[in-house]
Amino acid sequence: MNQAKGLIFLGPPGSGKGTQAELLSKQLQIPHISTGEMLRQAIAQQSDLGQKAQIYVDRGDLVPDELLLDLIRERLGRSDSQNGWILDGFPRNVAQATFLEELLAELSQFSDQAINLDVPDELLIERLLLRGRKDDNEVTIRHRLEVYREQTKPVIDYYQGRGRLCSIDGSPSPEVVTASLKQIVTA
Ligand code: AP5
Numbered sequence: 001m002n003q004a005k006g007l008i009f010l011g012p013p014g015s016g017k018g019t020q021a022e023l024l025s026k027q028l029q030i031p032h033i034s035t036g037e038m039l040r041q042a043i044a045q046q047s048d049l050g051q052k053a054q055i056y057v058d059r060g061d062l063v064p065d066e067l068l069l070d071l072i073r074e075r076l077g078r079s080d081s082q083n084g085w086i087l088d089g090f091p092r093n094v095a096q097a098t099f100l101e102e103l104l105a106e107l108s109q110f111s112d113q114a115i116n117l118d119v120p121d122e123l124l125i126e127r128l129l130l131r132g133r134k135d136d137n138e139v140t141i142r143h144r145l146e147v148y149r150e151q152t153k154p155v156i157d158y159y160q161g162r163g164r165l166c167s168i169d170g171s172p173s174p175e176v177v178t179a180s181l182k183q184i185v186t187a
Contacts, residue, residue, distance in 0.1 A: 005030055005084035005185065006110055008091070008100075010156055011117030013144045014124035014131075015170045016177055020117070021088040023178055024185065030084035033075055035068055035092075060135055060144040062092055062151060069099055076107055087111075093151045097158045114159035115184060117170030117177070121145060 005028055009017040018034060025032035039057055042050035049067060056063040072090060075081065091097040104110055124145065128136045135144065159165040168180045 005086075006104070006112055007084075007086045007185065008111050008114040008159070009086060009088045009117065010114055010152070010159070010165075011170060012119065012121075012124055012148045012152075013141065014128040015117035015119045016174065017088045017117060019174055020170075020177055020181055021086045023174075024181060025086050027182075028084065028086075028185070030086060031080050032086050032088060033072075033081075033090070035072070035087075035089040037089075038071060038075075039063065057135060058140075060140040061147060065093070065095055065099070068096070072100070073103055076103065076109065081109070091155055094154050094158055097155050111164070113184065114156075114165050115181065116156055116165060116167040118167050119170040123171055 007024070009021050011017050018036070021032045021034065036057075039050070039053045043054045043057060044050070049071070052067055053063045068090065076085065087100075091100050100111070125138065125141055128141050129138065135141075156165060156167075166184050168177065168184070170177055
């Protein structure tokens with residue numbers, strides 16, 4: 001597949017954004033850009049960004065926008081992003097979505113689609129407790145879900161209002177979800 005693809009993965013914590021983005025990025029040969037992963041690396045290195053972000057990530061709150069915008073600008077400006085990318089975990093609120101639209105126009109890039117992975121809360125909690133990342137304890141998971149409902153759900157409406165949202169059921173096995181995704185991105 002040679003056509004440039006800009007795909008935005010949306011969905012609550014544990015919906016499979018990272019799992020599916022990783023698989024699809026290999027198949028489409030475009031980078032998987034995960035802001036959560038970038039932040040976890042920065043925290044592990046205790047960089048300036050990591051030190052500032054840690055308290056928010058540990059609590060399950062969004063880190064302030066200003067900590068992420070330059071990071072995204074730099075990452076999408078790299079040469080390997082010119083043929084497409086998958087964004088996983090960004091945008092996370094409407095201000096980030098607006099920033100992204102402006103940045104893509106500046107970089108002469110575009111996003112084809114925002115793909116929302118829909119999964120019921122109880123299944124999300126079950127998956128995350130099984131994985132057990134530092135922010136995967138039940139109290140923090142429930143808080144992340146609240147933050148998602150309050151701040152990230154409006155991003156779904158943002159893309160829906162622009163006719164660029166596609167929702168799929170993220171509950172079945174990873175293989176079944178991948179098959180649904182492929183139908184969308186190759187359509
Ligand atoms: P981030 O890393 O983005 O975490 P998240 O959104 O909570 O997402 P997860 O990684 O928990 O879930 P996922 O949907 O990727 O699912 P996954 O594939 O991993 O962000 C972490 C923190 O960083 C945030 O809380 C915030 O503090 C900060 N942050 C990040 N971006 C930010 C931004 N833009 N602005 C501000 N702050 C930001 O799967 C989860 C588990 O389920 C895995 O074990 C997996 O194997 C399993 N699984 C996946 N799919 C299936 C399936 N179909 N069936 C069964 N199991 C499955």
